[in-house]
Amino acid sequence: MRLQILGGGNNQLGAIRRAAEMGHEVVLVDYFKNPPGRIYATFHEVVSTFDVEKNIDIAKKYGVDGVMTMGTDQPVYTVARVAEALKLPAFLDVPTARAVTNKEIMKQIMTANQIPTVPYRFLTKAARVEDLDKIPFPVVIKPLDSQGQRGVFKLTTATAVIDSLPETFSFSRADKVLLESYYRSDEITVSAWVDKGVPAILTITDRESFSFDRNIGICYAHEYPSRHQRREPEIRALVHSITRAFKIKAGPLYVQLLVGEQGIVVNEVAGRIGGAHEDIFIPYLTGFDILDRVINFSLGIDAVLAAGDQTRTARVNEHLSVQLFFAKPGKITSLTSLETLRKLPGVIAAGYNVAAGQTLETIANATARAGYLVMAGTTERALHESINQAFRALKIIDEQGQNLVIQPKAYREGSSQPAKMGPGAATH
Known part of the structure; x- marks a missing residue:
């Protein structure tokens, strides 16, 4: 059978190797030309795991029987979209996959269901120092849709938050970032x-x-x-x-x-x-x-x-x-x-x-x-x-x-x- 695996890095290496050992053909999708998992894959497409439409096209091209990822957040949403488009098995439907890969939706669901989380708000690129004058510090800012601690910073002043926003936004495709109260824990x-x-x-x-x-x-x-x-x-x-x-x-x-x-x-x-x-x-x-x-x-x-x-x-x-x-x-x-x-x-x-x-x-x-x-x-x-x-x-x-x-x-x-x-x- 053919299994499309999103990501060929060390976090996905175990899955690629295991699927090959089980006798399946692995269609690897990774935007690096020579990721670690490539040696175990039957096919490799140099495409971003975030690119939903191209991943759907790849799944159709190879006639895959399934699609998955592991060890990484954002491709979970792409997996759900590919599975929906080709009517393949999927653990998560598209709305659920969106909720667990976007921190704005994630926080909203927690709040609506009384699930305890730290105080938070969202900032846009237009945020100014004076918008944060009542915020207790320190705080943590995060991209809404990234991983690996990219763009995650602990900051102690409003000026530092505003100055750090461009770097945090650089790791995101969203038009907001998450600002949370820092919780010593x-x-x-x-x-x-x-x-x-x-x-x-x-x-x-x-x-x-x-x-x-x-x-x-x-x-x-x-x-x-x-x-x-x-x-x-x-x-x-x-x-x-x-x-x-x-x-x-x-x-x-x-x-x-x-x-x-x-x-x-x-x-x-x-x-x-x-x-x-x-x-x-x-x-x-x-x-x-x-x-x-x-x-x-x-x-x-x-x-x-x-x-x-x-x-x-x-x-x-x-x-x-x-x-x-x-x-x-x-x-x-x-x-x-x-x-x-x-x-x-x-x-x-x-x-x-x-x-x-x-x-x-x-x-x-x-x-x-x-x-x-x-x-x-x-x-x-x-x-x-x-x-x-x-x-x-x-x-x-x-x-x-x-x-x-x-x-x-x-x-x-x-x-x-x-x-x-x-x-x-x-x-x-």
Whole structure:
């Protein structure tokens, strides 16, 4: 069968490879000429995943049997439009896909359904400093329709907001940007599977991030189990409310929550598999192969199964970490081999987003990730020892023989995160 996959980057690489292994022909759509997923695809069209009409034309050209994406927000809407045009299977109808990929609609649905979120408003390009004279600071501004922390800034003055608007708008196709009150909080991510409108939570992880200057929320790790696991009943009730409010009937659901002194509020909602290699760690922890489910349903191969039909109880005694590592600026001459990394204790999976010969720039957002390690241990201490050992082995060498990998401070016993993450200081 032929499956059109939107996006050929590292977030979609697992899906492209898995579909090919299952014997399907992959029609890859990615505006880069040589994306990582190209080597596994049967066909490749150099087209933007945002271009709805061209993606519909591609689907017709190849007579695809299904269309999907994963690990990225905006193509979710394109998938829904292609599926509607060709009457292909789809988890989300077009209105729902629009709601989970546009922050203006997303916020309006939350407000209308009493789903807790931070105070917010929208700004146009015509906004002036005097329009913000009653706004409490700090605030966060975001594009309505972007991803990867592009154009997301924490700001402390009205002048800084107005001065930053052009850059935030540059990452958007919308005529407004979102302005939110800054909420000091932990962030957690919830991955769930929805069947017949009923969500089943698969994992709850702590999303660890670093900030520097005005750039915030750049994720460097996901940790399981969450330090807020005890609040699962409250989280479960909130996920059910989100599913009803957004009219999500089936498929993957990814929710980002903020946990602070004023309680749990919803940051964002997405109708996709997450972008922190959830396709690897969810099956490892639960036995539910979320990627297989998405591929098969998208091709109409079989019915959607509820998560409870195939999962075991999540491994509550297992500790898992997804390390999304970064590197300093420089030209790469060599890297520790993936074969070496995958043989290290606790390593389930490893990969690079960079290659020898590439010149790395200063970190600006989450797209600057140099690679990832998915690691597990039977105890928190064992996991942390393995993480520390992996970072001692991990090397991205520049022309001066220096290791460009930004090393997190050593994990301490009894701590679910490094004492202090290094990238913030390293990227000023």
